[in-house]
Amino acid sequence: xxxxxxxxxxxxxxxxxxxxxxxxxxxxxxxxxxxxxxxxxxxxxxxxxxxxxxxxxxxxxxxxxxxxxxxxxxxxxxxxxxxxxxxxxxxxxxxxxxxxxxxxxxxxxxxxxxxxxxxxxxxxxxxxxxxxxxxxxxxxxxxxxxxxxxxxxxxxxxxxxxxxxxxxxxxxxxxxxxxxxxxxxxxxxxxxxxxxxxxxxxxxxxxxxxxxxxxxxxxxxxxxxxxxxxxxxxxxxxxxxxxxxxxxxxxxxxxxxxxxxxxxxxxxxxxxxxxxxxxxxxxxxxxxxxxxxxxxxxxxxxxxxxxxxxxxxxxxxxxxxxxxxxxxxxxxxxxxxxxxxxxxxxxxxxxxxxxxxxxxxxxxxxxxxxxxxxxxxxxxxxxxxxxxxxxxxxxxxxxxxxxxxxxxxxxxxxxxxxxxxxxxxxxxxxxxxxxxxxxxxxxxxxxxxxxxxxxxxxxxxxxxxxxxxxxxxxxxxxxxxxxxxxxxxxxxxxxxxxxxxxxxxxxxxxxxxxxxxxxxxxxxxxxxxxxxxx
Numbered sequence: 001x002x003x004x005x006x007x008x009x010x011x012x013x014x015x016x017x018x019x020x021x022x023x024x025x026x027x028x029x030x031x032x033x034x035x036x037x038x039x040x041x042x043x044x045x046x047x048x049x050x051x052x053x054x055x056x057x058x059x060x061x062x063x064x065x066x067x068x069x070x071x072x073x074x075x076x077x078x079x080x081x082x083x084x085x086x087x088x089x090x091x092x093x094x095x096x097x098x099x100x101x102x103x104x105x106x107x108x109x110x111x112x113x114x115x116x117x118x119x120x121x122x123x124x125x126x127x128x129x130x131x132x133x134x135x136x137x138x139x140x141x142x143x144x145x146x147x148x149x150x151x152x153x154x155x156x157x158x159x160x161x162x163x164x165x166x167x168x169x170x171x172x173x174x175x176x177x178x179x180x181x182x183x184x185x186x187x188x189x190x191x192x193x194x195x196x197x198x199x200x201x202x203x204x205x206x207x208x209x210x211x212x213x214x215x216x217x218x219x220x221x222x223x224x225x226x227x228x229x230x231x232x233x234x235x236x237x238x239x240x241x242x243x244x245x246x247x248x249x250x251x252x253x254x255x256x257x258x259x260x261x262x263x264x265x266x267x268x269x270x271x272x273x274x275x276x277x278x279x280x281x282x283x284x285x286x287x288x289x290x291x292x293x294x295x296x297x298x299x300x301x302x303x304x305x306x307x308x309x310x311x312x313x314x315x316x317x318x319x320x321x322x323x324x325x326x327x328x329x330x331x332x333x334x335x336x337x338x339x340x341x342x343x344x345x346x347x348x349x350x351x352x353x354x355x356x357x358x359x360x361x362x363x364x365x366x367x368x369x370x371x372x373x374x375x376x377x378x379x380x381x382x383x384x385x386x387x388x389x390x391x392x393x394x395x396x397x398x399x400x401x402x403x404x405x406x407x408x409x410x411x412x413x414x415x416x417x418x419x420x421x422x423x424x425x426x427x428x429x430x431x432x433x434x435x436x437x438x439x440x441x442x443x444x445x446x447x448x449x450x451x452x453x454x455x456x457x458x459x460x461x462x463x464x465x466x467x468x469x470x471x472x473x474x475x476x477x478x479x480x481x482x483x484x485x486x487x488x489x490x491x492x493x494x495x496x497x498x499x500x501x502x503x504x505x506x507x508x509x510x511x512x513x514x515x516x517x518x519x520x521x522x523x524x525x526x527x528x529x530x531x532x533x534x
Contacts, residue, residue: 007135007279008106009199010063011175012048014079014115016125017055020093025053025221026081028095030128032063035074036502041494042076043506049179050082053221060164060179062200064135065102073102077128079115087469096123105132131175137197137204138282141233142273144193145180145212147249150265151187153216153224158185160217161226163267167201168209177201177210182217187265197277198233206234214249214267227251227264236272244268278526280512283519286526288417290336290515291407294378295400296322296363297427298385299348299393302457305386311428311457312386321456321492323379325426328504329452330375333422341371344378345400349389357392359399394432397425401440401451408447417524420515421449424507429459434466435477441467442475445482450514452507455491464489484517485510 012030020026029050033042048059067073077100081093096115105111115126145163153159162182166174177200183189202208213228227249239245248263255261284290303310314320319327334340344363351361362370363381365388372378404423411419431437441451453468455461467474468489473481488510495503519525 006067008065008067008102009133009135009197010065010105011059011131011133011200012063012077013056013058013129013131015056015127015129017057017079017095017115018124018126019055020081020095021053021083024219025055026093026095027052027083028054028057028079029082030059030063031078031080031089032065033076033078034065035076036506037499041498041502041506043509045075045509053219058176060176062197067102067106067134075100075102075105077130079126079128096126096128098128105130108132133199135197135199137199138277138279139198139204140195140275140277141198141201141236142193142195142271142275143236144191144270146188146190146244146268146270147214148188148266148268150189150214150249151226151251153226158187159226160184161186161189161214162217162223163191163212163214165196165201166211166213167203168211174211193271195275195277198274202233206237207232210236212247212267214265225251229267233272233274236269237274239269239272244270276525276529278516278519278529280516282530283417283420283515283526284336286417286528286530288515288526289338289419290333290511291419291421292330292333292337292342293404293421293423294326294330294342294344294363295360295397295423295425296326296344296346296382296385297348297395297425298346298389298391299395299428299430300391301393301395301430301459302391302428305391312391314383314386322382322426324500325454325456325492325503326378326382326424327375328500329424329454329507330378331500332504332508334375340374342374342378343370344372344381345370345403346382346385346389347397347400348391348393348395349385350392351389355390359396360403361389395427395430396433396436397427397431398433398436398440400425401437401444404449405440405444405447408444408449412447415522415524417519417526419448420518421447422452422511423449424452424454426454426456427464428457429455429461429464431463434463437467438474439476441487442480442482445484445486448515448518449486450511451487452511453487453489454503454507455489455493458493461489461491464491484514484521486514 030048032045046063048061051057078097079095080089098113112129115123117123163180165178167177169175178196180191198204214226216224229247247267249265251264302312305312345360347359351358363385372381408421475481490507
């Protein structure tokens with residue numbers, strides 16, 4: 001397995017973007033994709049926030065990438081004009097993109113290229129700049145700010161304040177590190193608590209200057225500065241043990257003009273704490289076990305396993321799409337499970353001896369001990385089950401999701417980052433219990449588990465894409481949203497001609513993020529945290 005040399009943080013900005021909106025400017029967002037190794041297969045790694053009405057955006061959100069020196073990592077940056085709430089970009093205007101390698105960016109440090117609509121066709125005068133930095137500081141500053149008696153910049157109503165934090169750069173330059181939400185019509189705003197990496201905020205230097213600006217938001221992008229102040233993290237940390245620290249919010253132009261000018265309001269720092277931003281590797285190397293469970297679709301819509309047209313037909317070389325999916329994903333996940341014993345289940349078949357339909361039968365037909373030895377053990381149990389069950393229906397996912405959720409719920413009762421569960425469901429996609437499955441996923445999103453769905457065959461996978469939540473936040477029937485995104489859906493047909501590791505890389509891409517998000521949500525550090533860098 002290739003060793004990740006380091007994490008790289010990318011800061012994105014653009015100039016002269018095309019204007020696709022009538023009556024206003026574009027609302028750009030940058031999506032970062034990485035090539036899977038297959039010809040033209042890309043997976044999304046991360047995306048920035050959307051900046052409203054702006055043709056030269058500076059994105060506050062930094063994008064993080066694992067850097068492998070020995071691997072060519074092809075990246076694609078896409079800029080989109082976002083005009084709806086859907087997270088899918090296929091219905092948004094494309095403002096241009098650029099393809100490059102991570103090696104090119106790292107070796108350039110500041111990488112600027114013209115944006116292209118397609119190969120050879122420029123996107124007007126638009127350009128993108130990517131600044132790369134090695135992430136060698138895992139600490140975060142967790143801050144909460146408020147303001148009092150801000151100057152009113154609006155004739156009708158009150159100011160709509162937001163704040164930005166900048167890191168001191170080279171010369172007179174300041175680099176955006178964080179942008180807050182806008183609080184409408186309020187001269188005494190309390191902004192949400194937020195975290196920002198020390199790397200972004202001050203490059204890990206507690207004495208380095210930080211500039212905080214407060215501005216009045218305008219819908220057309222022409223925001224008015226209310227005021228600003230400068231501080232450093234060493235000073236801000238003194239807030240921890242006492243009352244809020246107050247800073248005069250100074251408008252430099254007003255201060256120049258008026259001798260009697262005092263301030264344009266007060267910014268108060270209510271809290272400032274330094275925490276460690278643990279990574280997936282910190283949790284795994286710190287003792288977290290990843291428990292892998294497989295669920296295989298044995299419904300009649302797969303076709304008779306004896307027929308070459310069936311999705312369960314095993315070819316002369318011993319494989320089919322089900323076997324390939326188990327093998328490629330299992331080969332990666334098994335490295336993180338010490339006992340290599342994996343529970344494996346089938347659903348949607350009539351099983352012996354009574355031939356009743358079961359939605360979670362053990363592939364080895366041992367309900368008390370459904371564990372298979374290694375990936376080959378799962379494949380052997382699957383082949384044996386194929387000749388001993390009758391494919392039937394319906395296609396219900398919720399029983400097996402609830403089954404694994406039970407184990408995850410037990411793990412969640414122990415406040416330690418010790419056990420995380422990954423459920424791989426392989427299906428032909430024609431789900432019957434969509435509503436119950438939605439509810440089961442929402443419940444599971446509060447537990448230490450992830451769900452991967454691989455769709456085999458050529459069916460319409462709209463229901464799977466809906467469960468993935470890429471078109472918006474998945475909600476239960478009662479309207480409760482998922483606590484975090486835990487479902488990743490991938491259609492197998494995209495990987496027919498790709499190397500085996502391409503499917504595994506795509507399918508498992510979200511798991512590290514999902515694992516970290518769960519333990520962060522519950523403020524759980526690794527069982528054996530890494531030694532702090534000296």
